[in-house]
Amino acid sequence: xxxxxxxxxxxxxxxxxxxxxxxxLLTFCLIHLAPGDPVIALGxxxxxxxxxxxIRARFGLDRPLPxxxxxxARNVLGGDLGVSYVHGRPVASLIAERLPATLLLMxxxxxxxxxxxxxxxxxxxxxxxxxxDLLLRSAALLxxxxxxxxxxxxxxxxxxxxxxxxxxxxxxxxxxAATGLRHAADVLHHLALPALVLAANELALTTxxxxxxxxxxxxxxxxxxxxxxxxxxGRVARHALRNVLLPVVTVIGGRVGMLCSGAVLVxxxxxxxxxxQLLLSSLLARDYPALLGMFLLVSLAVVLANLATDLVYGWxxxxxxxx
Amino acid sequence: xxxxxxRVLGSFLLTAGVAELGPAPVxxxxxxxxxxxxxxxISADPGHLNPAITTSGATHAAAELLYNGLLGQDERGNPIPxxxxxxxxxxxxxxxxxxxxxxxxxxxxxxxTAADVKFTFEEILLKFHARTxxxxxxxxxxxxxxxxxxxxxRFKQPYAPLLSQLDxxxxxxxxxxxxxxxxxxxxxxxxxPVGTGPFKLAAYKKGAEIRLARxxxxxxxxxxxxxxxxxxxxxxxxxxxLALENGEVDFLWGVPGPYLSxxxxxxRFRTAQTGYNPGGSNCIMTVSFNLxxxxxxxxxxxxxxxxxxxxxxxxxxxxxxxxxxxxxxxSSEIPSAHAAGLALPRFDRGEAxxxxxxxxxxxxxxGARVARGVPGVTDGTRLALDFVHxxxxxxxxxxxxxxxxxxxxxxxxxxxxxxxxxxxxxxERNFDTNVIxxxxxxxxxxxxxxxxxxxxxxxxxxxxxxxxxxxxVDALFDEASRTVExxxxxxxxxxxxxxxxxxxxxxxLVETLSTRAWSARCGGFKPGSGLFAEDAFCKR
Numbered sequence: 123x124x125x126x127x128x129x130x131x132x133x134x135x136x137x138x139x140x141x142x143x144x145x146x147l148l149t150f151c152l153i154h155l156a157p158g159d160p161v162i163a164l165g166x167x168x169x170x171x172x173x174x175x176x177i178r179a180r181f182g183l184d185r186p187l188p189x190x191x192x193x194x195a196r197n198v199l200g201g202d203l204g205v206s207y208v209h210g211r212p213v214a215s216l217i218a219e220r221l222p223a224t225l226l227l228m229x230x231x232x233x234x235x236x237x238x239x240x241x242x243x244x245x246x247x248x249x250x251x252x253x254x255d256l257l258l259r260s261a262a263l264l265x266x267x268x269x270x271x272x273x274x275x276x277x278x279x280x281x282x283x284x285x286x287x288x289x290x291x292x293x294x295x296x297x298x299a300a301t302g303l304r305h306a307a308d309v310l311h312h313l314a315l316p317a318l319v320l321a322a323n324e325l326a327l328t329t330x331x332x333x334x335x336x337x338x339x340x341x342x343x344x345x346x347x348x349x350x351x352x353x354x355x356g357r358v359a360r361h362a363l364r365n366v367l368l369p370v371v372t373v374i375g376g377r378v379g380m381l382c383s384g385a386v387l388v389x390x391x392x393x394x395x396x397x398x399q400l401l402l403s404s405l406l407a408r409d410y411p412a413l414l415g416m417f418l419l420v421s422l423a424v425v426l427a428n429l430a431t432d433l434v435y436g437w438x439x440x441x442x443x444x445x
Numbered sequence: 446x447x448x449x450x451x452r453v454l455g456s457f458l459l460t461a462g463v464a465e466l467g468p469a470p471v472x473x474x475x476x477x478x479x480x481x482x483x484x485x486x487i488s489a490d491p492g493h494l495n496p497a498i499t500t501s502g503a504t505h506a507a508a509e510l511l512y513n514g515l516l517g518q519d520e521r522g523n524p525i526p527x528x529x530x531x532x533x534x535x536x537x538x539x540x541x542x543x544x545x546x547x548x549x550x551x552x553x554x555x556x557x558t559a560a561d562v563k564f565t566f567e568e569i570l571l572k573f574h575a576r577t578x579x580x581x582x583x584x585x586x587x588x589x590x591x592x593x594x595x596x597x598x599r600f601k602q603p604y605a606p607l608l609s610q611l612d613x614x615x616x617x618x619x620x621x622x623x624x625x626x627x628x629x630x631x632x633x634x635x636x637x638p639v640g641t642g643p644f645k646l647a648a649y650k651k652g653a654e655i656r657l658a659r660x661x662x663x664x665x666x667x668x669x670x671x672x673x674x675x676x677x678x679x680x681x682x683x684x685x686x687l688a689l690e691n692g693e694v695d696f697l698w699g700v701p702g703p704y705l706s707x708x709x710x711x712x713r714f715r716t717a718q719t720g721y722n723p724g725g726s727n728c729i730m731t732v733s734f735n736l737x738x739x740x741x742x743x744x745x746x747x748x749x750x751x752x753x754x755x756x757x758x759x760x761x762x763x764x765x766x767x768x769x770x771x772x773x774x775x776s777s778e779i780p781s782a783h784a785a786g787l788a789l790p791r792f793d794r795g796e797a798x799x800x801x802x803x804x805x806x807x808x809x810x811x812g813a814r815v816a817r818g819v820p821g822v823t824d825g826t827r828l829a830l831d832f833v834h835x836x837x838x839x840x841x842x843x844x845x846x847x848x849x850x851x852x853x854x855x856x857x858x859x860x861x862x863x864x865x866x867x868x869x870x871x872x873e874r875n876f877d878t879n880v881i882x883x884x885x886x887x888x889x890x891x892x893x894x895x896x897x898x899x900x901x902x903x904x905x906x907x908x909x910x911x912x913x914x915x916x917x918v919d920a921l922f923d924e925a926s927r928t929v930e931x932x933x934x935x936x937x938x939x940x941x942x943x944x945x946x947x948x949x950x951x952x953x954l955v956e957t958l959s960t961r962a963w964s965a966r967c968g969g970f971k972p973g974s975g976l977f978a979e980d981a982f983c984k985r
Contacts, residue, residue: 157861157862157864157865157869158862158864158865159864159865159867159868160864162863162864162867162906163501163863163864164499169500169575169576169578169579169905169906170575170578170579170582170905171904171905173575173578173579173905174904174905174906176572180630205631206492208492209492209493210492210493210630210631210635211631211636216651219651219652220651220652223652223653275683278684278687279687282687282691283687283690283691286691289691289693290684290687290688290691290693291677291679291684291687291688291693292653292654292677292679292693293653294653295693296482296484296654296675296677296693296694297482297484297675299656390680390681391681391684392684393677393678393679393680393681393684393688395650395651395652395653395654395678396652399490399652399678399680400490400652402680403489403490403680406862406863406864407864408864
């Protein structure tokens, strides 16, 4: 971490401001350019013209778009993400209520895919061109090519309905409101399937990256030198792995956005009460403030993940210096 | 007078038809069991639990058990007492007088009075509830409260459908002391509601579930049976079925078509079909012809398209049998207004071809039809129509494209999301033909008039999409809304249907029904009511 100067960090954090401004402008324009009218979703199908005009005025949707944009930008820069049309409550609190569930799902999936991906990649490289490697490579290819919504359905049928081992929906058992450790165990039980499904794609990619990188690294001069010096194979692999992790970290950091989109689908299938569900329902209802708030959050997460990737890079490779 | 009017209104009022299916009937013969938790799957987080400010199905499905209307409806659609214990119709339907139950308390212990009813109508329903505002807003002259237990609705002229508009779906009653002086759309009580219903809110876990607890002070002694009712939010319909099969939920509002036969054949479940839905009842999938388009003004062309449409595949392939081929413009779930025995154009491709030829649309070498002497159309112009639909109704578009295509009519499907569909069709009128699920509602005055009356042509959504104008039909609708006598009112609606079947501004494809499903361990559900779990119980 010493590779990163505080000036570098300050400069990059300062760049966040114009990035946020651009994000607000872009998402606001995109969302309003897309066809659709939230008034129908808000008012239902049986109102008269006066009723819809009344609803439009109440939510400020009758004002010119530039005026709406200015008001929204002013509010966001002041820390106010607005009030959801559908829920009638501040968007920030809606997001805060659902964020923990999504973070739990995504971080578990990320942890699972990274740890298991590195381990399986190591195993595949160690057993290169043998049956175990072939099996792992095939499984990784299949995992990478399988859409998560389909995998989710298969997982439910095979592991929940088929065996009764896992629940098919929700974050807790509806009939037994548990507390303390029993609650934690209940959540873990419900988390298992969605986290596995969300992790599958990333796991496959990480496994393939680590295997390929390691095979390449094990053939380099510095590894040959290390072996010639009599270093045990485990330490040789550790040296090589550190170099292999550079592209892996880049990929993981760059795929936070993908993980978010995967979470939307997985949350919908497993009725996981996170941001994905909120995003989907807000999209259908054209709940502009809620949508903009979530787009902003996801965009910021991607920007920050890339910054974090830079920082980890410096830690992994001592040759890299950020000034 | 009162008895007579009750009888005629009762005979007219609608039937929320419920057909029981499955291996065995509801466990009605079993003694209800007290206690336990009943788990119900709902499709969306409603956002709030105030059914008086919206007609959204998500809110009504989740919230109606917390409230009551002045009246309910029995299985045949006749009015039954809820918060009002009796009522009187006076001056030929221009005045309705209700006597409220004594001793009803809000969930917070405050007494329920006539002032709550007056406040709810005047300050909430007539401003925020789309259907109630659109239908009652014009005819209503005023609401009086002679005393704490009496409420009187005065109309500018006789108004027939009122008694079918007072249940928890159309007019849930809110507490004045909770809502007065505050914005009803942002009132914190919307997520922490105070009602009179059989259940009260225990916890609202956003995006996950709504936990309701038994209301021990409910005015219907002994009800409800479960200690707790959990509304579990499961957006994916397939997941809902799997959750039922896995024993995680007890009741589903709907079963997707591909799963119907599997669920019906499974002895662990019971099912029932109903035309009732919290967002809109008694719906007919209807093709609209845009009568503003010159070529569609020709009734023989519209008749040809109707003859070219085979409606049976819509029922079998899209609805998996959940419904029936429409026999009249008004739903058969409203028997007193539905005109049986009408001669709707039957599927006859030969007749369709003959009519198209007669109008001047002739087949060319490649089979497509082009104009040859069609008034106002350049000779050689191909007969091509667009067909606008919700993405969810794509299969309707595909069948229409195939069937009309076989008669030489080129059809281009234009799927539009609901929020885009409404302005495109009703405001910009940018379409040739479309399909809409027109929900007739509890009375033709609510969901049928808006399809045909010339005052209902845009820009409000789901009104008169065809832009149909017929002064006779307008006058008949106006007269029907004032006619309290059931037989006479039925005749008026029959006349309307006979005219529109001749003029075909629309073509009525299929009536849609929903299938409720529940665990065989449970019973007492009322599938055709918003208070569906008021009498429900589960054995564990």
